[in-house]
Amino acid sequence: MIQHATNAVAPGPVDPDILVEALLYSVSHDLRSPLLTLSLAGELISESLGDRLRAEPSSGIVALDALEHGARDLERMLQALAVVSRARRRPLETTYAPLRLLLGGHIVISDDGDLGNRLVGVDPIAVREIIDALVGDEPAELQVSLLDSYVVLRMPLDESLSEVRGGPLVAMAQSLQRYAGTPVETLAAGQVVLERFGGGLDITDAGVQLWLPRVQTKAGE
């Protein structure tokens, strides 16, 4: 379907977003195909010759193990790209959602009073999924504040994120090897989704921050 999208925009310059999307898709789909061939071929060799190779230690078994490890590592990185690609392609339904819809079940701390009725322009299911992925199903402490035209949700920093600051997508782009399969991958997908609403996600010393675009009501809230 990406292919159709890019074909439909010729001649003339193609929207860079569409190109990035097509490239992401190509990398995660097209590279996974030969990777599958390698992993499955390795397994077939292991099933048919593995016992014999292990009985007489040789370079054959070293090669087989190396093939398996390399394929697993590549799979991990391609999955991370696939997660980002899916976040970019996922259909979203932006609506005016009251904060209490997003934060129900969690302990909300705010210096700005009760913000439960404040509206944000997001897909509530997608945002709730991001929150659940970050803090889990159990009630967690979320700090909520108003900042310019955003509602900012702040949640505690996981230890695994101690070296990451700023946008998780940038961190992952800088080192896929390092961050694929880690919580940074989940955050990067969240960042992609939130930016599609005009919001954002970043990691600061104070915690992970979700920036949700506010909707001004007639009452001025």
Place this chain on the structure above:
Amino acid sequence: MNPLRPSAVLVVEDDPDHARIAQIVLMALVPGIPIEICGVRAEAARALDDLPHGTLVLMDRVLHGVEAFDAIVELRVRRPDVAIVMLSALLSSVDRAYAIACGALDAIEKPSTLAAWRSTLGALVVAADDAPVRRPPLAA
């Protein structure tokens, strides 16, 4: 989804290694039934003409760089008796819904391990004596 009891399987796949691996796994799951491989989309319909009623088609999502969703529609119009399941190296929920809207029974991401291939295809098909007949869909 109840497993199918196909009379034959046609694997439409441009990657000969993936096709062969699917064939090896299927030969163990449904021994004795014809399992044909077709690597070119244009030949899939002709290959299907030689296969019996109740054939299962495993259709790769991208054939030689071109998405194969419309091939599902074409094959289902030509042979409403066959069930088609799309396989893809990468699949989103949107892709799966689109494949089903095109007439596929389901769409599945290609597993990365042999055990998962066996389990995935094993959930899809059973040998003739192991399950009640599940009739393939009749209309596109």
